[in-house]
Amino acid sequence: MTRNEIIAPENLVYHKPTLMNDNHMHYCPGCSHGVVHKLVAEVIEEMGLTDHAVGISPVGCSVFAYNYIDIDWQEAAHGRAPAIATAIKRLWPDRLVFTYQGDGDLACIGTAETIHALNRGENITIIFINNAIYGMTGGQMAPTTLLGQKTSTCPYGRQADLHGYPLKITEIAATLEGTCYVTRQSVQTVAAIRKAKAAIRKAFENSMNGRGSNLVEIVSTCSSGWKLTPVEANKWMTEHMFPFYPLGDLKDTTIE
């Protein structure tokens, strides 16, 4: 195959989503955020919603999500993204409104806003990055930190009697009447990435069709916080996170 044949448009197998701009990402090597950002950008573009999308970024590593995806954004106070999304969606019902939040933001300081927005059945999507640690502030214990997992604020490992138990907020969300679609995905292999993209697409479609609230958890890596190489982090996530946070759909009311 010649070079000209390779770059011929009909042979194009992949291109960077046009909604991803050229700003340098601040995410660490091996972090899941970059892949999930790309999926969000691809789905918005493929659904033709560039002019109708409003994202809510959290406090945490993805606070700067607005620097990378070329849509309108609002940056929330820590944990409050679902409240902001509630108002924007109620006031602009034909918009795609989604939040992008980490475990500390969504499952700790923002638990009330998360549960109540989901339970009201707001027609929004929450993308939930669960890497079981506070990345931005340097690796402290998160609500989803596993028992035995070491962080800077539980340096001898999380103990139930000292720190309580890891919170399965996605399981809680699946019990709420207002939720339409609740799923847990990951992005550590090509197959997983494809499934995660399909989940995000389904959640966004549900939001636009007024079917209720949607939660897409992505079990993610934090190689810096976990102090592992990217390859080791993927392995650790598969061996330790997946047994406690099993992948798959927890609730899907679109299936009759």
Add this chain to the structure above:
Amino acid sequence: MSDNNQSILLMKGNEAIAHAAIRCGCDGYFGYPITPQSEILETLAAEKPWETTGMVVVQAESEVASINMIYGGGGAGKRVMTSSSSPGVALMQEGITYMAGAEIPALIVNVQRGGPGLGTIQPSQGDYFQATRGGGNGDYQVIVLAPASVQEMADFVDLAFELAFKYRNPAMILADGIIGQMMEKVVLPPFKPRRTEEEIRRECPWASIGRTPDRERNVITSLELNPSAMESRNLHLQEKYAQIRRDEVRFEETMTEDADYIIVAFGSAARIAAKAISICRANGIKVGLLRPITLFPFPTLRIQQLAEKVKGILCVEINAGQMVQDVRLASEGRCPVAHYGRMGGIVPTPDDIINALTNEFRG
């Protein structure tokens, strides 16, 4: 209440706020119940404006959620409001400082009750500092309007929205349990339609509502990690507050021209002070009233002028002495300045005020 009726009605201050909101093109109310202002949400729920003007009404899970809902709605260019009372407004301070930092217009109504803490459900003016000093973290100001009648409760809703959008800044109506609960005659403002998407896009080109091909993405945020950019942003805010201080001071004067003494009072305290002044005048004591309508910006210059020519200024507040600090700063020692106030839900009587004036300046 759906027609453009300009007749005189009798209602509570809290109810007047709700009816005025529906009439002045408000797009959304987000709130959480707390005494003594729950009639605002209750009136809106009963009126069902979502069936008439299209105004959204949401009972939120907390004051923290309410304030962040209006942060979201204001960031999306809509005329949105919340209301609460003192302990609830304390919870909202996080959202208010984010709104000030991101330059988001919205209306917050505080129908004050006594504190500190859970305090009492009785009236107070104890949140003057919280309202006029920013209240949350960082260097910022909120535009603060102090109604002294049910009519002003109705009139200040639209005024607050106009000021909030003119300056891209949160605005607050600082009422109290007396004005919120008492019934008075009121003429509701004329109907004004909610703005269309085209009008919002034109008037709020910064709003985060979906990027059109003709512009870059909009980002509503108070975050900026580059120190020089963050200093510039702070300087811009300070310039804006200076302009508000220059152009938006509002106050009302009664019998100040020949006055030997001035009472400075806002809100319901000014209503009681007005009665005290008429009693003093009937007894030959020349007392005048200066009632600040905007607490930020404060009528500093006018108080300075009055301090030049009077024998004393008495600040009457339903608190331990908060606005008196601003009056002292304004008068800069030109005349004696004293404070009289009651707390705990006790409201001063006209006689209390006359006695305080006599003790301070005529003893």
